Amino acid sequence: MRILVATDSIGTLSSRHAGEAIASGWLPASEVSVLPVGDAGAGFIAAYADLLGVVTSSWASDGATVTTAQGPDTTAVQVLGANHGPGIPYQESSRPVGDAIGALLTERAPLRLLVDLAGLWAHDAGAGLLAALGATSDRPLDRGVAGLDGISDVDISPVRALLGDTELIGVVPASQLSQQLLGLRGITSLVGRAADVEPELMLRTDAAVEAFALLASPAHVATPGAGACGGLGFAVLALGGQLSTGPALALASPDGQQALHGVDLVVTGCSVFDFASRGGGVVAAMAEAAAAALIPCIVIAGEVLIGAREMRTMGIEAAYAVRESLLDDPQGQISRSELAMTVHRVARSWSW
Numbered sequence: 001m002r003i004l005v006a007t008d009s010i011g012t013l014s015s016r017h018a019g020e021a022i023a024s025g026w027l028p029a030s031e032v033s034v035l036p037v038g039d040a041g042a043g044f045i046a047a048y049a050d051l052l053g054v055v056t057s058s059w060a061s062d063g064a065t066v067t068t069a070q071g072p073d074t075t076a077v078q079v080l081g082a083n084h085g086p087g088i089p090y091q092e093s094s095r096p097v098g099d100a101i102g103a104l105l106t107e108r109a110p111l112r113l114l115v116d117l118a119g120l121w122a123h124d125a126g127a128g129l130l131a132a133l134g135a136t137s138d139r140p141l142d143r144g145v146a147g148l149d150g151i152s153d154v155d156i157s158p159v160r161a162l163l164g165d166t167e168l169i170g171v172v173p174a175s176q177l178s179q180q181l182l183g184l185r186g187i188t189s190l191v192g193r194a195a196d197v198e199p200e201l202m203l204r205t206d207a208a209v210e211a212f213a214l215l216a217s218p219a220h221v222a223t224p225g226a227g228a229c230g231g232l233g234f235a236v237l238a239l240g241g242q243l244s245t246g247p248a249l250a251l252a253s254p255d256g257q258q259a260l261h262g263v264d265l266v267v268t269g270c271s272v273f274d275f276a277s278r279g280g281g282v283v284a285a286m287a288e289a290a291a292a293a294l295i296p297c298i299v300i301a302g303e304v305l306i307g308a309r310e311m312r313t314m315g316i317e318a319a320y321a322v323r324e325s326l327l328d329d330p331q332g333q334i335s336r337s338e339l340a341m342t343v344h345r346v347a348r349s350w351s352w
Helices: 015-023 044-052 095-108 127-132 157-163 187-194 199-216 228-238 246-252 254-259 280-292 308-314 336-347
Strands: 002-005 031-034 056-061 064-070 074-080 112-116 167-171 242-244 265-274 297-305 318-321
Touching: 002 015, 015 031, 015 044, 015 265, 015 336, 044 056, 044 064, 044 074, 044 112, 044 246, 056 095, 064 095, 074 095, 095 112, 095 127, 095 157, 127 199, 127 228, 167 228, 167 246, 187 199, 199 228, 228 242, 246 254, 246 280, 265 280, 280 297, 280 308, 297 336, 308 318, 318 336
Parallel strands: 002 031, 002 265, 074 112, 112 167, 167 242, 265 297, 297 318
Antiparallel strands: 056 064, 064 074
16 A cells, blocks of 8 residues: 655644654555645645655744755745734835845846745735845835835836846745735735725735836736735836645655555545645645546644535545644643554544
8 A cells, every 4th residue: 555645734844844743654554755744834845845855944024033054956934024914014114035035046046936925914016025135216215115115116116136047936825826915805905894994905915016116117016926925026026926725746756756656545634624725735635646647645734623524625535633622721832742642543544
């Protein structure tokens, strides 16, 4: 029997460590492979470092934490800022992401640069990112969306020159791959209505984002995904880059391309498998990949709060909880041994 384990982080266990614990339940009787996979803004950078076979490096920069994983041809970077708050972050800038990219390009420009766009709370359509890399304007680009009011000139050609031949990929949650930048379905409308922002202020904010975007790259203003992660998706698209997700990149890697061949069972997992989040992007992506390959998929989770009918609409055959409830442990400290014990029990039902 051949099994693929591709799980999100579970508790404090990274994708690889959780995957190895899960794999132990079928060893040595079965052939088990572990594919590290993570979602943007969460476990992506650690999982991709494990996929590349490299270690991560982290440092503090202007109140944010920058983490990189550098392989021979590919470099991945995440800038993690403060937790998201309510409403629209008018003063927050995406400049820290641009500073991190600039440092990497100056040090050694990689052939491919993966940028996790989901770690920073901003709403400036990537203006700060572009400013850090050399974009010019008649208004300050690194003072959040509030600083864009009255903008009439933007030049991002110096940024394109700096990138050169480096392939730029923005990593976003799957739910934001089609996010619009402007209008009723745009980021200002969605965030503003959720926080009861006054309509006049929302219209003024949306107009400022629109003015900047039309000056920076009019061809990408209406592109699906331009509104991802506070408009950082727009900046990546404007620079000739593309958007993807953590699971998609893992499955497109050399290991990922071989992962599903000849496999009899896919095992994925997450900390909480509930109706609201449905386990997150990793669980959804692996269920979809398994269904496309006509392979059964099961979930191992710290806690399961979803019914069988909802699971099956996702393509999940069954889900198993490490604990009945995580309420007694708010930190989600699921140990490797607990996870392994659960899987040894589950494996008896999924072996042939």
